[in-house]
Amino acid sequence: MNRRDLLKLGVLGTTVALTNTYASTPSQTTAPSTNAINKVQNKKRVIIIGGGYAGLTVAKNIRLHDTTSEILVFDPKNIFASCPYSNLWFGNVKDTNYEQLIFSPLVSGAKYDYQVINDKVVSINKEKKTISTLDKEYEYSILVVATGIEYDYSTYGLDETTAKECATLYPASYTGGYEQLSLKKKIEEFKGGTFVITVPKGAYRCPPAPYERAALIASYFKEKKLNAKVVILDPREKPTTKAKGFLEAFNTLYKDYIEYLPTSNITNIDTKNKTITYDTFDIASKAFVQKKLNFDDANIIPSNKASSLITKSGLAVNSQGWARVKTPSFQSLNDENIYLVGDVVGEYPFPKSAQMAHSSGIILGEQIAKILKGQNPQFGLKLPGNICYSMVSPDTAIAVTHQAYLENGEVKVKTELFEDADNITAVSTKSWYFGITQNIFE
Structure with a gap:
């Protein structure tokens, strides 16, 4: 694949999914309502929990192939706020604005004849084939769980109280709404000093996002000529993905604005005194040593975990808490009427990305x-x-592609990297984003 192919994939991003596998390659605890069950009537009903990239795509594509079933999508939010492309807005990239991140699921629901219900699902009863919300109980024929991620601050040594303080003061901005608006305000009002971005431990949503965010925030600080530095605390030895491309950008474009600290394992965050304690590997002593970092502001991205709804409902999960499915399907390992899709799935070596969820x-x-x-x-x-673009400056980007394939009954993934930053990949980034959102909502 060459750069022109990447541009084509940006424009036609939603079609990157489909290849023949025979080719060579903090949760709400309010009790559910005890009202009468809203039963399935004369036609089969599909209930989808989660109105993100995965959930809304499933709803649309059921309807494209079946016009008779009833489709209900449950999500407590009444807007769709995209995380992909938000880093460009944070970094003040030309011709980006917040309106480009906001969509109404009601629009696609009306066009593709599925119902969007703004209510929180609090439990699943597999035996009765029902879900309970804060308001009602609904029966289903088939259930799709696309609940995305939840945050886990415990891996940073934070108790529940401190975790809430951290989430409020230094939001992760891995979900839309307040978190995005808060981070944007922090960046615009930053006067100088140390701005910390943490990279989550374990598997997490959109692996390149923290590094792309760091690059674009540093670009903004550089443009404003601030006496500022973006410090990246990463528990890994190198960036999770596209390491060569990101490190080259950090060391050339932003050598005075980004400090990348690998093998940095956060053990505590003092939100009031703005201090992060972390263990890091010291080459001289060949041992881990404890260090402290003072900061002026931060974007604390905690570890990710699957929705607690999955474990509470007795669905099979792996040792990390991500949902298990029957290979090579998205069918739950222990319930043939329930399917799991998007970031919640831990069975396959897929990145947790918008394109993979959509695909x-x-x-x-x-x-x-x-x-x-x-x-x-x-x-x-x-x-x-999957195709994943990452901006490393306002007008250059790098990319990676993943294609799943079946080999001896096992799902594997072929990866191809494009780490020489250039403008055509940046153009592809924007084309991809507007293509995927158009496919879902228009």
Whole structure:
């Protein structure tokens, strides 16, 4: 694949998913309502929990292949606020604005004939095939869980009280709304000093996001000629993905504005005194030593975990708490009427990204439509693909592609990196984003 192919994939980002696998390659605890069950009537009902990239894509693609079923999408938020592309807005990249991140699920719901219900699902009863919200109980024929991530501050040594303080004062901005607006304000009002960005431990949503964010915030500080430095605390030895491209940008474009600290394992955060304690490997002594870092402001991105709804409902999870599914499908390992898609899944070596969620949603939507019509869903015939662009400056970007394939009954992923930053990849970044959101909402 060459750079022109990347541009094409940006424009046609939503089609990167589909290849034949035979080719060579803090939660609310309010009790659910005890009202009467809203039962399935004359037609089969699909309930989708989560109105993000995965959930809305599944809803649309069921409808594209089946016009008779009832489709209900549950999400407590009444807007869709995109995390992809938000880093460009944080970094004040030309021609970006907050309106480009905000969409109404009601628009796509009306166009593709599915109902969006703004209510929080608090429990799943597998035996009764019902979900309970804060308001009602609903029966389903098929259930799709696309609940995304929750934050886990405990890996930073924070108790519940300190975690809430950290989330309020230094929000992760891995979800929309307040978190995004808060971080944007922090960046614009920053007068100088040390601005910390933490990289989560373990698997997390959008692996390149912290590094892209650091680059674009540093670019903004550089443009404003601030006496400022972005310090990246990373528990890994190098960036999670596209390491060569990011490190080259840090060391050339932002050598006076970014300090990258690898093997930095955060053990505590003092939110009031603005101090982070972390262990890091000291080459001279060949041992881990404890250090402290004072900061002026921060974007604390904690570890990610799957929605607690999954474990509370008795669905199978792996040792890290991510949902398990039957290879090569998205069907729950322990319930044939429940499917899991997007960031919640831990069965496959997929990155947790918007494109992978969208790609998986296209496939799952078609499979569910076949099941509703009594047809063979042909699990594994199509497997998802991913393309992920990362801006390293306002007009240059790098990229990575992933394509899942089946080999001896095991799902594997082929990865291809494009780490020489250039403008055509930056153009592809924008084309991809507007392409994927248009595919979901228009």
